[in-house]
Amino acid sequence: MSLLFSETVFGSLALQNRLVMCPLTRNRATGNIPNALMAEYYAQRASVGLIITEGTSPSPNGLGYPRIPGIFSPAQVAAWKVVTDAVHARGAKMFTQFMHCGRIAHPLNLPAGAHVLAPSAVAAAGEMYTDAEGLKPHPVPQAMTEADIKSTIAEYAQAAKNAVAAGFDGIELHSANGYLLEQFIRPNSNQRTDRYGGSIENRARFVLEVADAVIAAIGKDKVGIRLSPYGVFNDMPLYDAMAADYTYLAQQLNARGLVYIHLVDHSPQGAPPVPDAIKAMFRKTFTRTLILSGGYDAARAESDLSAGMCDLIAVGRPILANPDLVARWKSGATLNAPDFSTFYTPGPKGYTDYPAITA
């Protein structure tokens, strides 16, 4: 009896299985608005239990990369409704990931009037791609004022209402991988001396205020969060108090009763491993749904579910390349390999044209 392929209850929703599609930025949303191609792509993958969309910005200021979607304008909400309808018709539930890029952005990628904002005026090391001028160094962001913090929290809350209006079953706060929420948590990017910087109570304040605001807007059963303890992506170095800081976060998130925590472990791609003790701490401290992700195949997914390490398993690259991953894993069929060269390029190539073995 497979746990992975059996139905389960998730918050107030029923899932057709315990496989989750990871958030995957694919840069097909020309003009930052979802489209029919994206609806086709997500519908192709809707035999999983839960789809989490690609990082989607709750604010014009959060659109750090080219061609990523937003969920702050009426046109975006209407376009997402087409996507959620297509996915629901195939049986999956759908959350949208709120990704505010913060300092991982470039003015050339932002609409007129938007700003690169971050907790402190500290540029991330490295470069980022712009459609206009290719690779550019990360800029020095504007340190957010208290007024910026307030208005950004209000943007998250409004975007959460927009997500529900667009037919999403809920939202995932992207507090991983070096984007705005993690920029507040980590001491290298947060050098503030006010009540949003310094101690972990202060560095976690923005994330928790965002969580409180979206919960007040749409309810805790519709709010999950993604975290990457020990993640180093986007210039987020390891530091001594990491375990203690994430233990505090786990406790605070548990107290708020969010529907899930989604942990990232990118060690299969060469990142520092997330210690088993940290995963176990989250399992023990957080009483609702725990999702694990990073380098899973069917056997490891089944074994971690049976061991009780988590409730759901999320996969990225395997489902990117195999729209019918559930059928393939069930039957043991060979998998298509992901084509890295088309991960972030516009158009259907390497997006909707991966072959399925099932109709």
Ligand SMILES: Cc1cc2nc3c(=O)[nH]c(=O)nc-3n(C[C@H](O)[C@H](O)[C@H](O)COP(=O)(O)O)c2cc1C
């Ligand atoms: C093309 C691509 C885009 C990604 N975009 C996002 C994203 O928007 N938000 C996010 O939290 N993680 C993103 N990730 C990370 C994945 O969600 C996932 O954690 C990672 O691929 C590891 O899982 P896997 O080994 O099953 O692929 C992305 C990964 C890839 C390969």
